[in-house]
Amino acid sequence: MARQYWRPSNMLYPVPPVMISCADEDGKSNIMTAAWAGTICSDPVMVSVSIRPERYSHGIISRTREFVINLTTQELARAADFCGVRSGREVDKFALLHLTKLPSRRVKAPSIGESPVCLECVVEKIEKLGTHDLFIARVVQVSVDERYLDEKGRFALEDAGLVAYVHGAYLSLGKKLGTFGFSVRKKRGGRKK
Amino acid sequence: MARQYWRPSNMLYPVPPVMISCADEDGKSNIMTAAWAGTICSDPVMVSVSIRPERYSHGIISRTREFVINLTTQELARAADFCGVRSGREVDKFALLHLTKLPSRRVKAPSIGESPVCLECVVEKIEKLGTHDLFIARVVQVSVDERYLDEKGRFALEDAGLVAYVHGAYLSLGKKLGTFGFSVRKKRGGRKK
Numbered sequence: 001m002a003r004q005y006w007r008p009s010n011m012l013y014p015v016p017p018v019m020i021s022c023a024d025e026d027g028k029s030n031i032m033t034a035a036w037a038g039t040i041c042s043d044p045v046m047v048s049v050s051i052r053p054e055r056y057s058h059g060i061i062s063r064t065r066e067f068v069i070n071l072t073t074q075e076l077a078r079a080a081d082f083c084g085v086r087s088g089r090e091v092d093k094f095a096l097l098h099l100t101k102l103p104s105r106r107v108k109a110p111s112i113g114e115s116p117v118c119l120e121c122v123v124e125k126i127e128k129l130g131t132h133d134l135f136i137a138r139v140v141q142v143s144v145d146e147r148y149l150d151e152k153g154r155f156a157l158e159d160a161g162l163v164a165y166v167h168g169a170y171l172s173l174g175k176k177l178g179t180f181g182f183s184v185r186k187k188r189g190g191r192k193k
Numbered sequence: 194m195a196r197q198y199w200r201p202s203n204m205l206y207p208v209p210p211v212m213i214s215c216a217d218e219d220g221k222s223n224i225m226t227a228a229w230a231g232t233i234c235s236d237p238v239m240v241s242v243s244i245r246p247e248r249y250s251h252g253i254i255s256r257t258r259e260f261v262i263n264l265t266t267q268e269l270a271r272a273a274d275f276c277g278v279r280s281g282r283e284v285d286k287f288a289l290l291h292l293t294k295l296p297s298r299r300v301k302a303p304s305i306g307e308s309p310v311c312l313e314c315v316v317e318k319i320e321k322l323g324t325h326d327l328f329i330a331r332v333v334q335v336s337v338d339e340r341y342l343d344e345k346g347r348f349a350l351e352d353a354g355l356v357a358y359v360h361g362a363y364l365s366l367g368k369k370l371g372t373f374g375f376s377v378r379k380k381r382g383g384r385k386k
Contacts, residue, residue, distance in 0.1 A: 002339045003306075005298055008238035008332040011310045012262060013350060014209055014357045014366060015231055038208055038231035040243045041322035045201035048241065048327075050233045069205060074370060081376040105198055113196075117204045127329070129234035134241075136320070136327075139201040146195045157206060157360045164207045164357050164366055167350045170375075172367035173207060173357055177267060180361045183274035 014164035014171070019070040019080050020049060022060045022109045029101060029110050030088030032057040033080045035165045036132060037069065045139040047121060050132035056088040061135060065123040066107040070115035074161040077170050106141040116145045116160040207357035207364070212263040212273050213242060215253045215302045222294060222303050223281030225250040226273045228358045229325060230262065238332040240314060243325035249281040254328060258316040259300040263308035267354040270363050299334040309338045309353040 015035045023029040036050035047069060051058045061067050072080040079097045086093070094101045100113025104120045111118035120141040127134040148156050164171045208228045216222040229243035240262060244251045254260050265273040272290045279286070287294045293306025297313045304311035313334040320327040341349050357364045 003295070003336045004339055004342070006335040006337060008312075009335055010232050010235055010238055011264075011312060011335055011337075011350070012209060012211065012230065012232045012240055013264065014207055014355055016205060016207055018205065036232045036234070037205065038241075039203050039205045039229045040241065040327050041229070041325045042203055043324045044322075045203055046322055047205055048231075048233065071204075071206065077370045078376045081371060081374065085374050085377055102196070119201075119204060129237075129239055129329075131236045132234040134233050134329075136322075142199040142202055142204055143196045144199060144204075146197055149197070157204070158362055158364065162207055162359060163370065166355060166366065168373045169351055170370040170372070171351065172370060173359065174365035174367035177270045177356060177363040177365060178274060179363070181274065181278050182363075183271045184278055 011167070013166040017072050017080050017084070017163055017165040017170060018049075019072055019076065019083055019112055019115065020057060021068045021070060021112055022057050022064065022066065024060045024064065029094055030057050030060060031083045031093045031099070031112065032088070033072075033084030040136065046124075047119065047137055047139055049135045049137070050129070051135060052132055058133065061123065062126065064108065066109045067121050067123070067135075067137070068104055068107065068109045068111045069119040069121060070112040071117045071160070072163045073116060074163060074172055076114060077163050080163070081170065104141065105143065111143060116148055117157070118143045204360070206359040210265050210273050210277070210356055210358040210363060211242075212265055212269065212276055212305055212308065213250060214261045214263060214305055215250050215257065215259065217253045217257065222287055223250050223253060224276045224286045224292070224305065225281070226265075226277035233329065239317075240312065240330055240332055242328045242330070243322070244328060245325055251326065254316065255319065257301065259302045260314050260316070260330070261297055261300065261302045261304045262312040262314060263305040264310045264353070265356045266309060267356055267365055269307055270356050273356070274363065297334065298336065304336060309341055310350065311336045
């Protein structure tokens with residue numbers, strides 16, 4: 001197990017390449033993709049998204065203090081990539097990508113109808129870090145596509161075809177290795193074989 | 194595309210079930226697993242990890258202001274799960290799980306030798322949020338397992354067998370769907386078919 005030592009670099013993976021939707025004061029909407037995003041608190045439910053100040057959505061979200069996190073599926077992977085490389089200053093991404101602009105319940109930012117899970121968020125704090133500003137936000141509403149509810153009413157998120165981002169690549173998710181707590185449910189739990 | 198509207202819940206996935214290693218003032222080490230973790234800034238390279246105050250590592254990291262993020266592979270999935278459900282107050286996880294306690298370069302917290310990528314981190318700020326405290330940290334050193342360097346010297350992180358966490362399940366990563374920018378490199382880039 002020989003190791004190499006490197007200068008600090010962005011190597012924490014897999015991360016979620018989520019599509020962030022927002023709308024400005026005139027109702028003009030945009031979508032940007034961010035992979036520096038995640039849950040930061042279970043209760044209250046809070047998330048963070050890091051956004052470069054030069055991005056078009058940065059100004060909108062800083063002013064409106066609202067956005068929606070839309071989870072990315074394999075079907076949405078190409079659209080998600082496009083929303084990560086093209087600016088809303090130049091193109092109307094909802095229109096160009098034929099995405100459904102779904103009104104949200106608790107925020108003015110629209111949701112993306114094709115996403116299996118949309119998290120409506122209200123910004124609580126913005127921390128300037130360097131290349132990115134950290135938007136700390138409260139999730140105020142969740143909407144899900146009924147298509148993924150099974151006969152028992154359980155939401156089968158593992159069947160939604162979510163996408164992970166690893167060091168420049170979009171990857172599908174593979175097989176289930178276990179569920180939380182599986183290491184101690186087995187007879188010789190926790191011991192590596 | 195009928196939707197259901199839910200109260201706020203933790204639905205931002207996939208996230209990285211990383212193993213966080215630390216050591217107290219007497220050199221006693223521990224490993225905890227956290228899925229509320231991610232990159233928050235590209236330059237300087239910064240990460241965040243959310244930790245419940247009642248966890249054993251919370252006290253250690255709050256005092257020492259150092260930890261290491263170790264990426265989890267399929268081979269480490271059972272150990273990672275164990276480190277998420279058992280407390281270091283009761284067990285020596287490095288010993289019990291036969292994990293290699295690798296000295297780190299820039300922090301006193303040890304790295305996990307079996308992890309393909311270890312990020313040595315120094316805490317810059319702790320934000321109290323609710324159930325979790327958000328540890329905002331600077332990555333000060335990266336170490337990687339040479340095994341994943343290909344003949345051109347490129348680090349093939351996609352071959353390391355990383356694990357994703359989705360709503361209570363550990364999943365392997367699947368096939369590559371594209372690389373960053375693929376939607377605009379194609380002839381009909383960005384347009385959904």
